[in-house]
Amino acid sequence: MKRKTLTQYLVEQQRMEQAVSAEVRLLIETVARACKAIAHAVGKGALGGVLGSLDSENVQGEVQKKLDVLSNEILLEANEWGGHLAAMASEEMETLHRIPNRYPKGEYLLLFDPLDGSSNIDVNVSIGTIFSVLQAPADAAGRDIEESDFLQPGNKQVAAGYAVYGPQSMLVLTVGTGVVGFTLDREMGTWVLTHEDMTIPEETSEFAINMSNMRHWEEPVKLYINDCLAGSTGPLGKDYNMRWIASMVADVHRIMTRGGIFMYPRDARPSGRKGKLRLMYEANPMSFLVEQAGGAATDGDTRILDINPEGLHQRVGVILGSKNEVERVGRYHLED
Numbered sequence: 248m249k250r251k252t253l254t255q256y257l258v259e260q261q262r263m264e265q266a267v268s269a270e271v272r273l274l275i276e277t278v279a280r281a282c283k284a285i286a287h288a289v290g291k292g293a294l295g296g297v298l299g300s301l302d303s304e305n306v307q308g309e310v311q312k313k314l315d316v317l318s319n320e321i322l323l324e325a326n327e328w329g330g331h332l333a334a335m336a337s338e339e340m341e342t343l344h345r346i347p348n349r350y351p352k353g354e355y356l357l358l359f360d361p362l363d364g365s366s367n368i369d370v371n372v373s374i375g376t377i378f379s380v381l382q383a384p385a386d387a388a389g390r391d392i393e394e395s396d397f398l399q400p401g402n403k404q405v406a407a408g409y410a411v412y413g414p415q416s417m418l419v420l421t422v423g424t425g426v427v428g429f430t431l432d433r434e435m436g437t438w439v440l441t442h443e444d445m446t447i448p449e450e451t452s453e454f455a456i457n458m459s460n461m462r463h464w465e466e467p468v469k470l471y472i473n474d475c476l477a478g479s480t481g482p483l484g485k486d487y488n489m490r491w492i493a494s495m496v497a498d499v500h501r502i503m504t505r506g507g508i509f510m511y512p513r514d515a516r517p518s519g520r521k522g523k524l525r526l527m528y529e530a531n532p533m534s535f536l537v538e539q540a541g542g543a544a545t546d547g548d549t550r551i552l553d554i555n556p557e558g559l560h561q562r563v564g565v566i567l568g569s570k571n572e573v574e575r576v577g578r579y580h581l582e583d
């Protein structure tokens with residue numbers, strides 16, 4: 248059986264489903280090309296001199312790894328001259344990056360976490376790239392894009408996806424017509440459609456959370472996890488399994504494949520009150536994908552895709568995955 252490539256899939260989405268414009272199709276192809284270059288750099292590891300940290304910190308005060316910066320540069324360079332973007336924003340940059348005047352401009356905005364799971368880079372565990380596409384507001388035509396143009400709720404995303412650099416490199420994508428997955432054919436250098444119609448089972452008995460933060464969590468999360476730990480003799484009546492890779496991309500990819508619930512909740516630490524993960528670069532694109540695959544995503548109280556962002560680097564509590572389990576955690580919050 249001859250499989251479709253990413254290009255063929257996108258042409259179909261444009262011509263037959265009218266799910267993407269020609270610009271978005273080209274934009275996604277450009278992001279995918281950049282992810283291929285990042286996959287290549289990741290694969291070289293110590294041989295390519297890409298492991299280890301730099302002396303710099305990003306805007307969030309986190310030490311930057313060489314691969315954080317390299318991946319950011321690859322994405323910026325690949326997308327600058329394509330003519331489909333008005334501006335970009337990244338977890339690794341303090342403010343937006345407007346398309347320079349020497350290049351043609353388009354009407355879309357691209358946001359990304361260039362390298363997700365930074366703590367796993369040097370230990371050879373799966374990492375990834377997450378991206379989100381928005382349309383610039385109509386009144387932005389003919390003027391410079393501002394940060395406020397990016398501050399749209401996640402339900403306005405035109406497309407979102409992630410690449411996971413693991414035993415295989417995969418690109419998982421939604422343009423609002425379900426979720427599909429492509430595997431990188433390393434010999435041919437092509438993204439090949441291998442996972443059609445990815446769906447998350449509604450039920451699960453597998454949770455993912457960083458248990459070392461337990462003492463800081465809010466009460467509903469503590470109660471829920473305690474009930475999971477109580478297993479089949481506890482109130483939930485079943486034994487749970489636990490996984491925590493510490494790369495959101497890899498944890499979400501597992502959930503996309505076999506279900507589960509992923510939680511990085513708000514907590515009582517000054518650094519955790521608003522959550523750890525970033526709304527615009529991590530929570531929104533992943534929530535769009537998860538919902539398109541039949542799952543759910545909230546911050547405990549509110550659907551993530553309905554949150555009105557206040558800042559580019561805003562953080563948020565994240566609870567996402569199998570629908571019935573996410574709703575269950577929502578009930579713990581309601582009872583609080």
Ligand SMILES: O=P(O)(O)OC[C@H]1O[C@](O)(COP(=O)(O)O)[C@@H](O)[C@@H]1O
Binds near residue numbers: 362
């Ligand atoms: O080290 P912790 O607290 O378990 O946090 C892990 C989480 O942090 C992240 O690595 C944050 O992303 P970055 O690596 O892009 O900063 C998530 O991918 C992951 O889920």
Ligand SMILES: [Mg+2]
Binds near residue numbers: 360362363364495529
């Ligand atoms: Mg990240």
Ligand SMILES: [Mg+2]
Binds near residue numbers: 363
């Ligand atoms: Mg990152």
